[in-house]
Amino acid sequence: MTNGGTAATERRRTEHIKLHEPQHFEGMRRAGRVAAECLDMLVGRIEPGTTTEQIDQWVLAFGLARGAYPAQLNYRGYGFSSCTSVNHVVCHGMPNDKPLREGDIVNVDVTFIVDEWHGDASRMYGVGEIPRRAARLIDVTYECLLRGLAVIKPGATTGDIGAAIQEFAEGERCAVVRDFCGHGLGRVFHDAPAILHFGRRGEGPALKPGMFFTVEPMINLGRPPVKVLSDGWTAVTRDRSLSAQFEHTVGVTETGVEIFTQSPNGLDKPPHTSGA
Secondary structure (H helix, E strand, C coil): CCCCCCHHHHHCCCCCCCCCCCCHHHHHHHHHHHHHHHHHHHCCCCCCCCEHHHHHHHHHHHHHHCCCEECCCCHHHCCCCCEEEECCEEECCCCCCCECCCCCEEEEEEEEEECCEEEEEEEEEECCCCCHHHHHHHHHHHHHHHHHHHCCCCCCEHHHHHHHHHHHHHHCCCEECCCCCEEECCCCCCEEEEECCCCCCCCCCECCCCCEEEECCEEECCCCCEEECCCCCCEEECCCCCEEECEEEEEECCCCEEECCCCCCCCCCCCCCCCC
């Protein structure tokens, strides 16, 4: 789940960045696996006529059956177990009873607490056959995630992650959302460091073994600006262009990166259309 603060707010944070011990990686693996398996469970279920409310119910039931509690539920007053962001919704879309339609795209963002550790992930799903421009946006966004993950290693910086994402997205004539960012996590849902999805190489905190955080680029077909609706949660593109997002929870290792929320069934990457 995207950090509740804006990227501008997060740049001003000065909290100490936690460095976790090697044994803590196992807790994150368990939490991350539940999140990944939940998103796997949704593949093939999201189709025309499905409501995001149904998706949210599936997420809640999946977690509880495995002894995992949805971290979103009642977080700062949020009343659902997932975020479901459709079409021009950038993030924090609130589930409702409106049926999804053929050609819609939806991001489902879940976070589960397993033995106090948080596993946070999101993926894009196509509803039936989706337009070519939507499929292209999803592919670009997924590649942005991969490029951000590829630079993570001790000695790199958070700015290296943002730069890798921004360079690819803008090269594909897409825009990176500036208002929200990835975040540290572990036993805490949202923590330092802030992971901006734009920036300059070499800037920002240096990455060190034991850091846990999310990488979750939000990419628009149109311009970057977003606005938050009157419900206080739902963020949409100001120009109503399509938006997409992928997210993984990761840990910095001695030699690189471990992805805690990788699909055990290889279902991380697009397309996620009905019956896929």
